[in-house]
Amino acid sequence: MSLKKFILFKLILLFPDIQSLKVIETSYGRVRGITEWSDDNNHKYMFKSVPFAKPPIGKLRFAPPQYPDSWSGVLDASKYSPACLSNSSTTSTPQEHVSEDCLYINIFTSEKCLRSKCAVIVYFHGGAYNGDSATMFPDNFILERYVAEDVILAIPGVRLGVFGQLYFGPSALLTENLFMFDAVQALDFVHNEIPNFGGDPKQVTIMGHSSGGTLVEALGFSNSVDPDLKLFQQIIVLSGTGMFGFYDLLVDNSFIISEKLGCFNGTQEERTDANIAEILECMRQIDGHEIVGMQKHMEDVYKLTFKSLLRGAPFMELNGKIEKFRNSTSPRNAIFGTTEYEFRNEVERYLYITTTFLDFENPVAVAQHFDDELMQNMDTMINGDAVSIFVSAAAFSSAMANAGADVYLFETRQWPYSFHVSDMQYFIGIHREVLHTHDMDILDSFYSKLLVNFTKTGAPSPEWNSLEPEKMNYLELRVDTRNGKGPVMLEGYHDKEVSFWYGDMMDYDRNITKMRQSKGLPRENQGVESQLKYWSSIVEPRTTAHANNATQENISTSTNVLFTSTAQYISREFKNSTPILQQWWFYLIIALVVMIFVLIFISLRKPRREEEVPLLS
Incomplete structure (x- = not known):
């Protein structure tokens, strides 16, 4: 450790607040973040939980996001806000602290960016629009892989599960895809405020993985969200699921949960004339955790979920055609990436x-x-879950290339792990395996640099040829030092x-x-x-x-x-x-089934006369 860094370290121990001295002025007020000191004076800064919208609570539950209120004094941006309230217990990364008050953005920047403006990545997390969060990624990874490379990373939260997807059909009182409106609000905040954090609003790339990748596709191809490339100019889609929700199913699920919560008491036929204002007013009075509990009950018992991005506002016409939407895009430079297996080895149907x-x-x-x-x-x-990712990547990438953009397609095929989340360790720092090979470390050394290069220059690498749709050429990401093989361009994705x-x-x-x-x-x-x-x-x-x-x-x-x-x-x-194990008829059915099996077993054991045995033909 250098003498300068040692002295700074001692000062931090004596005066902990020295880490929080960096203050940024925004249009809404001043914010104070955390400083990570650097020997070269390019100190890195983390501004966590910066509000980009009013808290979606009370009367604003199930309402489109609104601009945040201004504040006086200095806002403490040193700690993460709670994750958005959801049934995150079903994921491999359950969130410890959750709340409806979660429309905040986390911004990672540096002294150099504050002086000279840097390119920006806005990252949308995955989780099937129902789990995970904007607060689950390791700070050190982000600072080392992006900020140290002169790229600002911003991660916004969006409403999850029923809070971002409740929908009863066309109405002036409730729009579809509330969580996507949150995403657009976050991008509007980035456009207006990122210069205060050292970012260039004309060099913004949005990136997402899994459902976050599909969200980025929808935003990036939309001619209604940002057709003039004002809010963002490039997209990175990693393992985008490509799936859109069933309109009928989401409406059914919304009426069912409101019925169970005591906010609707009509028949299926009466849904058309339902008083949506009364339903919403009722549901706004219920504790958010109770709503999540009912959502979990629906998922566990009836397999009815809130995991849908509907074809509709704000990115396209309601129930419009995907092909038409895909082929009428404005050109944006793009990267599309998948993994070799995704969900291919899974046989469970979703x-x-x-x-x-x-x-x-x-x-x-x-x-x-x-x-x-x-x-x-x-x-x-x-299987269908994997094929939807592959076919969507092929269709969206070729459509964007045909629109005139520079598009780069790749697939990670690194031994021994190349499935849906295995590459997250390389670009966002989670899901790293306990057993890690030397070849994986080599891939790890340059994977995120490809994304950084693309963000800053529009091209990930001179050796990576842009997509020609008639060839469907793509980069195979694989490192095999034993056989002397590395990444190679292939065709016929x-x-x-x-x-x-x-x-x-x-x-x-x-x-x-x-x-x-x-x-x-x-x-x-x-x-x-x-x-x-x-x-x-x-x-x-x-x-x-x-x-x-x-x-x-x-x-x-x-x-x-x-x-x-x-x-x-x-x-x-x-x-x-009532739980099925508390129903008397359940045990009666079990007893009858056992009795039937016993009778069948006895009948099969009974010896038959010779003439009863069928002849083989």
């Missing part, structure tokens, strides 16, 4: 069905058909999966639509009924279905009636639900 990344008219039927094929071809096919989903699966969807039209049937229901039907198909395995002969099963009116009544049953049960 409630938010993965056929919402393309414009299927019958996504539930298509998902059922795909699952049939997948179960019989596990060795050659990739996931051609097999792209061809299958744009070919066979689209054909199947069109055949389903033709069959529905020929029988005069309505469009496929995509609400609670369809989810029940989907889960029933998993419990009761079916034979492989093909579009020409299996459509009857998918569109049978009697089946629709059956699951309509089942959905109504669930709605009634939500009014007065």
Whole structure:
């Protein structure tokens, strides 16, 4: 340790407040952050919990974000605010402190940036719009990988779960995608205030992983959010899920949770004329933790979730076509990245069905058909959660390149770990494995530098060629020192999966639509009924279905009636639900099932006469 740094260290021990001397003036008031001292005088600063909107509490719960109030004195920005209230216990990174009051942004900058203006990354975290937070990433990693490289990193919080997704249909009182409005508000704050923190508002890149990546895609391709590239100029999408939520299902879920919380007491038919103002007023009176508890109950017991980005405001027209949205973008330089396996080895099926990344008219039927094929071809096919990431990356990257932007596509294929979160250790510092190879350390040494170079110059590396859609060329990120191999440019990014989903699966969807039209049937229901039907198909395995002969099963009116009544049953049960283990009839059913199995076992053990034994043919 140098003498200068030693003296500073001693001063900090004697006078702890010396770490908090850096004060920034913003349009709303002064903020004081934490200083990390540096020998070269390029001290690094962390300003945590800077408000970019009013707290979304009380009357502002379920309301679009509003500009924050000004404050007097100096705002302490030395500690993280609580994470946004959500059912984060279901994730691998549960958040310890949570609150509805969470619309804050964390800004990491340096003395050099304050003097000469630096490029900026705004990072949106993943977690299926329902978990994780803006406060879960290691400070030292951010300071070393970004700030030390003259890039400011800003991480905003957005409302999660039901607080950011409650939606009853078109209404002047409640918009869809509240959490996305939070993201836009954060970007507006960055545009106006980042110069005070040393950032260049004309050099802003937004970056996201998983659901955060899809959020960045939606923002980056939108012609309504920022068509003139004023708020941000580049995008980085890492393992973007590409999935959009079911409109019907989200509306169903919103009415169900409001019903269970005692804020709506109408039938399914009465939902159309429901008094949304009364429902919202009622739900604003309920403690936020009680609402989260009911959300968790819905997830655990009925598999009904709030994990949806709807096709709608603020980024596109309500229930618009993804293809049209994708191909009408303004050009923005972009990086799209995936990992080799993503969720490929997982066979569990998820409630938010993965056929919402393309414009299927019958996504539930298509998902059922795909699952049939997948179960019989596990060795050659990739599951829907993984394929949605690969196909979306191919489609969005080629669309942006066709719009005239410089686009860079890559896939991380590092042995032995290349799945959905394994690369987060390289760009945001979490999910690092206990067992770490030398080759992984080499990859770690330059992965984030590629993102930094892109943020500052628009190109990640001279050796990384921009995307040519007709070739679908991409960088394979892999380090194998034993065999003398490193990153290499390849062509034909996931051609097999792209061809299958744009070919066979689209054909199947069109055949389903033709069959529905020929029988005069309505469009496929995509609400609670369809989810029940989907889960029933998993419990009761079916034979492989093909579009020409299996459509009857998918569109049978009697089946629709059956699951309509089942959905109504669930709605009634939500009014007065009792744990199943406390129901007397549950044990009666168990006893009957055991008795039946005993009788079957006895009958099979009984010896048969010779003439009863069938002949082999």
